[in-house]
Amino acid sequence: MKKTDLARRLARAGRITKAEAADRLDSVIHNIVRSLRRGQPAHLPGLGTFQPGSEPGFQPEVSSAGPEAGRRASRRKGSS
Numbered sequence: 001m002k003k004t005d006l007a008r009r010l011a012r013a014g015r016i017t018k019a020e021a022a023d024r025l026d027s028v029i030h031n032i033v034r035s036l037r038r039g040q041p042a043h044l045p046g047l048g049t050f051q052p053g054s055e056p057g058f059q060p061e062v063s064s065a066g067p068e069a070g071r072r073a074s075r076r077k078g079s080s
Contacts, residue, residue: 011021042050
């Protein structure tokens with residue numbers, strides 16, 4: 001999903017203009033980035049927590065896939 005898609009959905013759900021939704025989305029993104037630059041995490045309930053650091057990544061708050069989610073599959077001898 002692109003930023004414009006999200007702004008369109010926010011506009012529809014909030015019954016506001018696309019421009020207003022885009023401005024609000026920009027504000028949210030700005031505040032997340034500002035927190036991260038200050039070395040503080042940005043916690044978004046239902047989405048997850050953005051942690052300051054040098055490596056980008058996505059750590060969802062809740063995984064419905066279970067404890068094995070996120071693990072890489074290992075290759076066993078004899079399998080191709």
